[in-house]
Amino acid sequence: MRLRTSTKRIMRRAYMPYRSRIRSRVVKNYHEVLGMIIAVRRELGVYDISQLLGITEDEVYSTLKPIGSIVNIPSGNTKYINFYHGTAREFITGDPIGEEEDKVFFISDTEGHFLGPRLLRIVNDVIKRNEFGVPTKPPLGDEKKWQHSLSRARPNHIKYAFEHVFNHLDRSLLISQDPNELQREFEEFLARNLFSLFSTVHRTYFYRRSDWDQGDNHRITELMREVHELFDDSACVYEITPWHFYRSSLPFIPSSSLIFEWYGHLSDPIHVFSISGDFAGRLIPLSDDALQAQEAMRARQRELPTSLDEQGRKTLVINYRDEFLDNDVRNGTVTCAALSRDGRHIALGFGSGVIEVADIDDQCTVSRFRGDPLSLPAWIEFVQGRTVCIATEDTDGNISILGHSTRLVRLGPLPSDPYPAVTAVSDNGSFVLRVPRNPEKGCVSVHSFRSFYCSASSTSLQVVLSFAPHDWILSYRSICRRLR
Known part of the structure; x- marks a missing residue:
């Protein structure tokens, strides 16, 4: 005292x-x-x-x-x-x-809530004038477009405004049912500048996700929840950068979401598919069993443990190896996929050993093959022809041609490593080319693999040629000519 x-x-x-x-x-x-x-x-x-x-x-x-x-x-x-x-x-x-x-x-x-409106106006004005040269012309998933913007120096006070504007906004005013000036300014920011802000600062400077877990169904609350979910999901897959975000995250958001409503037009113009839910691209139909497996997987993933990071925020603790050993997670996980040359059919291999082939145009599952749940599919390739037929290999080295009247044929121990093999199938399905990758150097090595060409038919599958390491430089077509 x-x-x-x-x-x-x-x-x-x-x-x-x-x-x-x-x-x-x-x-x-x-x-x-x-x-x-x-x-x-x-x-x-x-x-x-x-x-x-x-x-x-x-x-x-x-x-x-x-x-x-x-x-x-x-x-x-x-x-x-x-x-x-x-x-x-x-x-x-x-x-x-x-x-x-x-x-x-x-x-x-x-908390400095009096600073919030000032910082928000600074952010909106700087972005409006594009003082940092942030790319605005699609496609925004081009990394080269961002190099100049990310290398530009930012004054310290501008950096502070961009990094900490969320820390100083009065959330109670943002979600208030009574319209106010801060709310109008923030809605303008969300509608025009949210992703531009994301392009210049790390996502951890945004409100914590838990800050939006409670409250009414205000559009601002819903949008911020979606943004956090999108950023959190993206961070689990790759290091978030602006170009990755526009190229690899935005294309996969549901068309019913507020993010798609406000920012979907900024997505890179690529053709994408989804296996479930409302989606901005084309929907991949799944069987009832596959849908149930997906629901069980998502329910299990929500039970993953969390820890606190250095700033006291809850963060998912992800151990992919341990997670995949859980049957519910494993059965709903897509381990490999292939798209047919005409873009109409897609094949998905699941951790349960099941392979589904779906017709995207007709929105139906056309084939479902059940393999050994302990030997999940490692790769899939479409075989061109009048009927839908695929070539696949499981983790035990069993290569099969799957279609009508086919059976699994054990090829024996094949060279393998932790990474999927590089594969190709001849147009008529007569030959399957399989080249294991070198796990140490991340690419095919002429010193550490053998390549197999497998003659395939509806009743048998056998090795017809293996060649020395120096032969791998031969083109696929020239090798096919040798096999005729």
């Missing part, structure tokens, strides 16, 4: 030496400058604070100079403003003490 009384005395001497009240302009600058020093997520310099608050550097200095005994005020912008001791912060953010006129020294907005 003695320390708080002493700090209050310093404040009175600094701002009320000869009068009982402080001028309104001084009060305003005091609350904004001190409020910012208290609420910012990282330390800022005098110039940064003046730019973010829209006041001059002299006003920042004149506000802080009277309390220079408790606040460190650097002379240049390369150094940051901070309190000499934590007790000063505790006093300013604590319960008011003293007389009525002393209440002006206390700040209750420790």
Whole structure:
């Protein structure tokens, strides 16, 4: 209590030496400058604070100079403003003490919500002027388009606005049923600039996903939930970068989602398919058994453990090897796939050993082959012809041609490694080319594999040729000529 009384005395001497009240302009600058020093997520310099608050550097200095005994005020912008001791912060953010006129020294907005609208306007204005040269002309999945933008230096105060705008927005106002100015500004940001912001900062600077788990069905709440789900799912598959996002995430969002409604037009113009749910591309039909397996897999994945990262956010703990050993997850996982040359049929191999062939145009499953659940499909290739026929191999080295009146034929131990083999099938299905990949160098090595050509028919499958490592450079067509 003695320390708080002493700090209050310093404040009175600094701002009320000869009068009982402080001028309104001084009060305003005091609350904004001190409020910012208290609420910012990282330390800022005098110039940064003046730019973010829209006041001059002299006003920042004149506000802080009277309390220079408790606040460190650097002379240049390369150094940051901070309190000499934590007790000063505790006093300013604590319960008011003293007389009525002393209440002006206390700040209750420790989250800096007063900064939110200012930072949001800065972000919207910078993006509108495209000061960072963010690509705007599709296709946005081209990595080369982003190199210039990502290499450009950003002023410190602009970086802070982009990285921490979400930290300073009052969420209760954003989802309020009563329209307000912050809500209108934020809706403009969502409609025009959300993905541009994502293109310049890491997704962890957005609101935590848990911040949107409760509340009404406000469009803002629903959109932010979708954004977090999209970012979280993408992060599980690849390192999120702007070009990956436009190329590999946006094309796969449901057409019924708010993200698709507002941003679907920015997706790269590629032809994509989905195995379930409402989707912006074409739907891949699954059998009832496959759909049930997918539901069981998703239910099981929701039970995965979570941990806290360095910033205290809940993060999924994913051990892909252990996860795949779970039967529910394994049975619903697609282990390999192939698209027919005409784009009409697609074959999906599941961790349960089942292979389904679907007709995308007619939206139906045309074939379903059940293999050994302990030997899941490793690769699939379509065999061209009048009927739908596929070539496949399981993890035990059994190669088969599957269609009408076919049976599994064990080929014997084949060279293999942790990565799927490179495969091709001749147009008439007579030959299957299989080339294992080198797991150490990530590509085919002339020193560490043997290649097999397999003669296939409806009743038999046998090795007809293996060739030395130096022969792998021969083209597929020239080898087929040798086999005729």
